[in-house]
Structures are given as structure tokens and as C-alpha cells.
Amino acid sequence: MRCNYFATKMSVQVPSIYTIEIIYRGIHQRHLARNLARGITYAARMAGSVALSYQRYGDDPERDGSPAKYFVVIAKGASEEVLDAEAARVEPDYVDVTIVLDDSILKGIESWAWQGIQPIHLKIRPGGLLVVVSKRSTDELIKFIPAKDSPYTLVVVYGERSIGDFWTFPDDGTVERILGAIAKVLPNVLNLDDVKRYLESLDKPSERISRAFEAYQSLVKLREVKPGEGLPYKYESPHLPGWKDMMIGAAIPGLKPNQRNPYFTGGTAKHYRPVINFDKCIKCTLCWEYCPDSVFDVTPDGYFNPALAYCKGCGICAEVCPVSDTIIMVDEMEFEDGYGKFIDEYRAWKENRDAYRKWFESLLPKAQVISVRKR
Amino acid sequence: MSVSALEAKRLEAVLKGDEEIEVVGTGTDAVAYALMLADVDVTSAYPIRPYGGVMQTVARLIADGYLKAEYIVAAHEHDQFEIVKHASAVGARTFVGSSGVGWLLAIEAIVAISTDRYPVVALIGNRALDDPGAYGVEHNDALMVRDVGWLLTWVDTAQEALDTTLIAYRVAEDPRIMLPVGISMDGAFLTHSEHAFKIPPKSKVQKFLPPYDLGNRKLHPTNVISVAPQVNEDWVTELRRQMDEAMKSAKKVIEEAYRDFAKIFGRDYGNPFIETYMVEDADVVMVGMGTVSKPIKEAVRRLRAKGEKVGFLRIRWFRPFPTEDIIRYLSGVKIVAVVDRDYSFGSPFDGGAVFTEIRSALYEAEHRPLMMNFIGGLGGREITYNDAINMFNIALENARKGKVEQRVIWYGVRE
Ligand code: SF4
Ligand code: SF4
Numbered sequence: 096m097r098c099n100y101f102a103t104k105m106s107v108q109v110p111s112i113y114t115i116e117i118i119y120r121g122i123h124q125r126h127l128a129r130n131l132a133r134g135i136t137y138a139a140r141m142a143g144s145v146a147l148s149y150q151r152y153g154d155d156p157e158r159d160g161s162p163a164k165y166f167v168v169i170a171k172g173a174s175e176e177v178l179d180a181e182a183a184r185v186e187p188d189y190v191d192v193t194i195v196l197d198d199s200i201l202k203g204i205e206s207w208a209w210q211g212i213q214p215i216h217l218k219i220r221p222g223g224l225l226v227v228v229s230k231r232s233t234d235e236l237i238k239f240i241p242a243k244d245s246p247y248t249l250v251v252v253y254g255e256r257s258i259g260d261f262w263t264f265p266d267d268g269t270v271e272r273i274l275g276a277i278a279k280v281l282p283n284v285l286n287l288d289d290v291k292r293y294l295e296s297l298d299k300p301s302e303r304i305s306r307a308f309e310a311y312q313s314l315v316k317l318r319e320v321k322p323g324e325g326l327p328y329k330y331e332s333p334h335l336p337g338w339k340d341m342m343i344g345a346a347i348p349g350l351k352p353n354q355r356n357p358y359f360t361g362g363t364a365k366h367y368r369p370v371i372n373f374d375k376c377i378k379c380t381l382c383w384e385y386c387p388d389s390v391f392d393v394t395p396d397g398y399f400n401p402a403l404a405y406c407k408g409c410g411i412c413a414e415v416c417p418v419s420d421t422i423i424m425v426d427e428m429e430f431e432d433g434y435g436k437f438i439d440e441y442r443a444w445k446e447n448r449d450a451y452r453k454w455f456e457s458l459l460p461k462a463q464v465i466s467v468r469k470r
Numbered sequence: 471m472s473v474s475a476l477e478a479k480r481l482e483a484v485l486k487g488d489e490e491i492e493v494v495g496t497g498t499d500a501v502a503y504a505l506m507l508a509d510v511d512v513t514s515a516y517p518i519r520p521y522g523g524v525m526q527t528v529a530r531l532i533a534d535g536y537l538k539a540e541y542i543v544a545a546h547e548h549d550q551f552e553i554v555k556h557a558s559a560v561g562a563r564t565f566v567g568s569s570g571v572g573w574l575l576a577i578e579a580i581v582a583i584s585t586d587r588y589p590v591v592a593l594i595g596n597r598a599l600d601d602p603g604a605y606g607v608e609h610n611d612a613l614m615v616r617d618v619g620w621l622l623t624w625v626d627t628a629q630e631a632l633d634t635t636l637i638a639y640r641v642a643e644d645p646r647i648m649l650p651v652g653i654s655m656d657g658a659f660l661t662h663s664e665h666a667f668k669i670p671p672k673s674k675v676q677k678f679l680p681p682y683d684l685g686n687r688k689l690h691p692t693n694v695i696s697v698a699p700q701v702n703e704d705w706v707t708e709l710r711r712q713m714d715e716a717m718k719s720a721k722k723v724i725e726e727a728y729r730d731f732a733k734i735f736g737r738d739y740g741n742p743f744i745e746t747y748m749v750e751d752a753d754v755v756m757v758g759m760g761t762v763s764k765p766i767k768e769a770v771r772r773l774r775a776k777g778e779k780v781g782f783l784r785i786r787w788f789r790p791f792p793t794e795d796i797i798r799y800l801s802g803v804k805i806v807a808v809v810d811r812d813y814s815f816g817s818p819f820d821g822g823a824v825f826t827e828i829r830s831a832l833y834e835a836e837h838r839p840l841m842m843n844f845i846g847g848l849g850g851r852e853i854t855y856n857d858a859i860n861m862f863n864i865a866l867e868n869a870r871k872g873k874v875e876q877r878v879i880w881y882g883v884r885e
Contacts, residue, residue, distance in 0.1 A: 209705065210704070341708055341712065342686070344648070345586065346687050346696065347693045350694070378755045466598050
């Protein structure tokens with residue numbers, strides 16, 4: 096019995112499996128990501144493939160805006176058991192496609208696990224696809240993406256980032272547009288008929304199908320990205336200590352003032368970045384006291400300098416600052432320096448106050464009105 | 471259960487002098503005196519019987535000035551165990567305890583105490599779990615934590631309760647271990663019966679038990695550390711492996727502690743992990759934990775007087791489990807009959823927890839004995855020496871036949 100069973104199994108060919116990764120903003124895009132993942136899964140299954148999807152569990156419970164992931168695994172013309180190897184994973188080793196639902200996450204991903212800040216395309220196989228929902232061109236987007244050792248194709252699905260309220264899903268056509276885009280760039284996984292078949296099974300089918308079709312037709316923004324093209328950021332997976340090296344009881348050495356945990360930065364979560372006008376600062380300490388993430392370092396001359404790699408972009412500092420236009424919150428996509436790891440606002444100001452003032456004034460019209468109280 | 475005037479005078483002697491004294495008290499009193507000798511810093515209490523007696527005696531010892539300790543009355547058992555966990559984290563020697571469902575209410579904190587590696591010592595006055603209501607002994611309360619890094623021991627006399635409490639602190643606080651110890655004591659039969667026992671002088675205890683030192687894990691403004699952050703799948707395997715290592719090291723540390731105990735106090739328990747009674751040439755060996763030892767030993771004596779080759783083995787430390795000793799003493803025996811004052815529904819062969827563990831250990835024995843299991847004494851029902859004789863007779867009959875007809879017997883259950 097046993098021998099036969101294994102003999103049968105071993106003669107089975109291993110078919111190719113397509114893996115799609117969806118990267119989204121925690122909480123606000125959670126249901127969008129799930130609906131997209133399920134949509135791809137349903138469409139693939141209706142087309143006769145086998146498919147499943149799962150969330151990167153370590154990202155759940157999500158934090159407001161933190162990058163999080165969904166995965167879809169598809170095998171064409173195969174039986175369900177072909178997916179067994181992918182059925183109980185934390186995350187896949189490689190993906191064929193990464194879909195990014197918010198272009199500001201292109202700067203990096205930091206999940207709850209101790210993996211440091213990962214480049215957006217870490218998992219993409221050589222020659223794979225990076226699909227981004229954005230209103231920017233591929234040439235603009237490349238300025239925010241770290242360089243990769245292998246080539247990939249950057250694809251823009253034109254559109255506003257779809258941000259729900261807390262845990263809600265704005266049924267705004269994003270899912271349909273991405274499905275249309277997949278039909279265009281990955282017809283061997285899902286073609287337009289497959290997408291249509293799935294959308295026909297939903298409510299308001301003609302509206303949904305026309306959105307998918309629109310994206311399918313208008314999608315021309317492809318760009319081959321060569322190895323080494325992009326921001327000079329090299330990802331090194333963090334050192335995970337062995338059991339003999341760890342302190343017992345999950346204790347870790349604490350941080351002294353102005354010291355920070357290199358593994359948990361969290362700065363990739365921000366949509367908006369605080370920019371400080373040190374010329375106007377009265378050193379009242381409020382930003383430093385109120386920042387929920389202890390982002391501000393105290394400078395020798397008593398200013399408060401945000402360690403931007405740790406800033407979540409909540410805007411509380413801007414809200415509590417008593418001097419108008421002294422802390423402004425600016426769209427993260429205005430900055431081409433990664434997620435803020437390398438910029439030191441205070442030092443820039445010290446080095447050249449005139450240049451800093453001009454830079455600040457150029458950002459002022461772009462400042463967002465963020466009212467934490469209103470939320 | 472308070473300290474009488476007579477005891478008060480004698481307590482002065484053990485705290486200041488070099489002589490031991492004999493007193494009469496309950497098993498829980500004996501633990502309370504051990505806490506006095508061990509200079510416990512913080513105890514948190516929440517009343518539930520049968521553990522509750524120890525609270526009363528500790529309160530009296532503090533009120534009368536024999537023990538300087540913080541006595542914190544908690545809102546409920548979960549608080550109670552959280553309090554000692556945190557006290558232990560800042561470097562306080564702590565004591566806590568509960569019974570039955572009280573112990574289970576605290577289970578989240580109980581597990582965090584071991585996974586955070588705090589050497590808390592707890593008394594579990596064994597009590598049947600609700601429902602229905604029963605105050606009497608069953609071991610399922612303590613057994614609930616058998617897999618999560620608590621060292622577990624069962625005592626059967628007030629003297630052993632006192633001595634084991636001192637040993638427990640020494641073992642738990644050893645830098646190689648840093649795990650909590652649960653001392654189990656049968657509700658009623660030991661918690662509420664009064665026996666004579668000896669209280670050693672504190673001067674000797676100080677030689678035996680070094681001060682509690684958490685080293686670089688002590689939470690203190692001058693030693694800034696963070697305990698138990700979110701680590702997810704990246705760290706958890708390694709942290710559990712550390713606990714595995716500590717638990718494996720515990721046997722050596724327990725042996726060292728008993729050896730030093732015998733040297734300093736002159737009371738030698740022999741093998742720390744098990745107590746054997748006339749097992750050497752026995753055809754049938756009964757195994758049990760806690761006070762069931764008393765009637766079984768009486769049965770052994772009476773049956774031996776009639777020429778029956780029977781013996782008894784008491785498990786003193788259930789975690790770490792005395793696998794080697796179980797194999798050494800039970801390999802080659804004709805019948806091993808385990809008396810479980812607990813149940814493990816749906817377990818292999820539907821036996822009790824101790825039976826299942828012993829059966830597993832004996833898989834490695836060169837000559838595997840036949841095995842039987844008596845589930846008995848639940849909810850505090852008595853097991854008398856006559857009951858033990860009956861059980862032995864069933865086992866002896868099986869031994870003569872060379873086979874076990876009914877593997878698990880619910881002893882004394884009314885049909
Ligand atoms: S926006 Fe301001 S308050 Fe919020 S995390 Fe960043 S620095 Fe702190
Ligand atoms: S809150 Fe504004 S004024 Fe006060 S210290 Fe911070 S930046 Fe300066």
C-alpha cells in the first residue's frame with residue numbers, strides 16, 4: 096500500500112506555480128488587499144486553475160498604515176495537492192509579481208517580524224513584475240525604489256491610492272482595474288475572459304467589467320528596470336541570534352536616551368513626514384514629549400530633531416507645536432531619500448541655514464493640514 | 471492555624487539560635503515557616519481552600535514580626551500571579567499559590583512566569599476542578615502546567631513540604647534554571663492535617679540558600695532592559711529551546727541541592743526524584759504521587775507480612791520527569807500499577823496522566839513490565855490501606871496470570 100502510494104506521487108510532474116504578492120497599507124487597505132487576493136483566486140479557479148491566498152500573518156493585527164502583505168498562489172491545469180507546498184507558509188520564498196496598492200510603500204516594507212526594512216521587490220524573481228497603483232510615471236517612481244540585482248519590469252496601474260476608513264473597503268474600482276492590468280501583463284495566468292467571467296459573478300457586473308477593460312486597454316506604462324537601477328539601498332537581512340546568544344526570558348538590553356532599536360524602525364509606515372522649521376522653534380519641548388514613538392532626539396543646543404526612520408507620520412507633533420508653520424507635515428512622496436533613514440533635518444539646517452530655509456519654504460505650500468483631534 | 475504563644479517563643483530560637491525545633495502544624499504551616507527561613511520578600515494572596523492556610527500563617531508571621539515581607543492581597547488569582555511575576559522581575563524573592571480553579575484562573579500569568587523565566591515558588595493545594603463543586607484533592611490543577619516550563623513536585627509530609635520549599639528556591643533561582651517551581655500538596659490530607667515537623671535554624675538556611683540574584687535581567691533604572699517584546703516566529707523557537715535546556719539541567723541542580731541539603735541539615739532524602747519502598751525484589755510495584763503513599767505503604771507492609779512481593783514507588787518530582795529512575799526500578803517488574811488521583815480523558819488507553827507518562831518512559835526499558843492503572847480518590851475521596859490492598863490483589867492476580875485483563879480500572883466507582 097505504502098509503496099504504491101509513494102510511487103504514484105513521485106511520478107507526478109511538478110507544475111509551475113505563479114505567486115502574486117500584494118503589498119498594502121495596514122487597516123486602511125486591508126479589505127482592499129483581501130478582496131483583490133480573493134478576486135484573483137476566484138478568477139483563477141473559475142478559469143480552471145487551482146489557487147489559494149493567504150495573509151502574512153505576522154502583519155496581523157495590523158498597525159495603522161504599516162506595510163502588510165497578501166499572497167496568491169496559482170497553478171494552472173493542476174490538482175489541489177499541487178498547492179500543498181505553499182499551503183502553510185508564512186510567506187513564499189519568491190514571487191512572480193508584486194502588486195503595490197500605494198506608491199508610498201515603494202520606499203520599503205517593515206513588518207512585525209525582525210527582518211529590518213525590506214526593499215519592495217525583495218521577493219520578485221529575476222524578470223518578474225512590480226505593479227504599482229499610482230498617478231506617477233514609471234520614471235518618477237524609480238526614484239523611490241531601491242536598486243535590485245536582477246532585472247524586473249515596472250508597471251503602473253494609473254489611479255489614486257485607494258485608502259479606506261478604519262477597516263472599510265471603498266468599492267472604488269481598484270480591484271477591477273488591477274485585474275484588468277493582470278490580464279494585460281500576465282495573460283498566461285489570467286486573461287481578459289477569465290477576469291470577465293469572475294466579475295460577471297458579482298453585483299454591478301457591467302460597471303466592474305468596464306473598469307477592468309479600461310485598465311486593460313490603457314495600460315501602457317511598462318518599464319524594464321535594469322540591475323542596479325534605483326536608490327542605492329542594499330538590504331541585509333538582520334542577524335537573528337541563536338538560543339545560546341539570547342538573554343533568557345526574551346529579555347533584550349534596553350536603549351539609552353537617544354539610542355534606537357535598529358530592528359524596529361517603523362518609518363516605512365508614514366504617508367506624511369514632519370519637517371521642522373528650526374528658525375521658528377521656541378524649544379518648548381512639546382513635540383518631544385507628545386511624539387508617541389519617541390522620535391525626537393535632543394540636540395546639544397536644545398532643539399528637537401526627528402529621527403525620521405522611526406517616525407510613523409501621525410502628525411501629533413505638528414498638532415501640538417504652538418508656533419504656526421514650525422512643524423509641517425509633507426507628503427512622503429515629495430522626498431527622494433528613501434523613507435528618511437539618511438536625512439538629518441537638524442544637521443542640514445546647521446550646515447546651511449539659508450538653503451534649509453529655502454527648502455522649507457518650497458515645501459510649505461505642500462504642507463498637509465493634519466488634525467489629530469478631528470480624527 | 472495561627473502561631474500560638476508556645477510556637478512564637480520557639481520561633482525566636484530558630485531565627486536567632488543554631489538549634490532546630492519541633493512544632494505541630496499543617497502542611498501549609500510548614501511551607502509558611504520555610505518562607506520565613508528563606509526570607510521571602512513579596513507574597514501575593516487570594517483566598518481559596520485548601521491552599522489558603524498558608525496565607526493565614528504567613529500573615530501571622532509578618533504581623534508578629536518574624537518575617538519582613540510585602541503581603542499583597544490581589545483582586546483575583548490572575549492579579550496574584552502577575553504581582554509575583556513583576557516582583558520577581560525587580561529582584562524580590564516571591565511566594566504565591568492557589569488551588570483548583572483559582573490556579574486555572576491565573577493560567578495566563580502562570581505561563582508567562584515560566585516563559586519570562588522568573589523563579590517564583592508556588593504552593594498548589596491540590597483541589598478538584600469545578601464543576602461540580604468539590605474541595606477535595608485531585609491533581610489535575612497542577613498537571614495543567616506540566617508542559618510549560620514549571621518544575622513540579624509533590625510532597626507527602628509536612629516535613630517534606632518545609633524542606634522542599636527551601637530546596638525549591640535554591641533550584642528555581644539557580645542561574646542554570648531560572649524557572650518557577652510548583653509544590654503540590656494534597657488538599658485536606660496534608661493541607662489540613664496537623665503533624666509534627668522540625669523547623670531548622672535560619673543560620674543553616676542561609677548556608678544553603680544564596681541570595682536571589684537575577685543578574686543582568688533585573689529590572690532596575692540602572693539596568694535598562696526590555697522583557698518579552700513581540701518576536702513572532704523569528705525568536706520563539708530559540709526561546710523555547712532555552713527553556714528545554716534549563717529543564718534538562720534541572721535534574722543535576724536538584725541533585726546538588728538535595729546533596730547539600732543533607733549535608734547542612736542532616737536530613738537525607740536519598741534519591742531526590744522518587745521514593746522507593748520495598749521495590750527491590752517486587753513482582754508488583756504500585757506508583758503514586760502525594761499522600762496516597764501513606765495507605766499504600768501500609769498495604770505493602772501487610773502484604774509483605776503474608777509473603778507477597780509488592781512494593782511502592784512515589785514520584786516526588788514530576789517535572790523534570792524521573793525517566794531514568796523509573797526505568798531503573800520498574801524494568802523487569804511483572805506488573806506496574808499506577809494510582810492516578812487525576813484523569814486524562816481520551817489519552818492513550820484512557821488512563822491517568824501519571825500512568826501515561828510512566829508507560830511512555832518504560833517504552834525504553836529493557837524488560838517492559840505489564841501496566842495497570844487505577845483511577846481513584848477523585849474529588850478528595852479516601853484511598854485507605856484496605857483499598858490499596860484490594861488494588862494490589864488485583865495486580866497480583868494479573869501477575870500470576872501473566873496478563874492484564876482490565877488495563878484501566880476506575881477504582882471504587884459506583885455502578
Ligand atoms: S509625526 Fe511627529 S509625533 Fe508622529 S511619529 Fe512622527 S515625529 Fe512623532
Ligand atoms: S513643539 Fe514646535 S516649538 Fe516646541 S520644541 Fe517642538 S518644534 Fe519647537
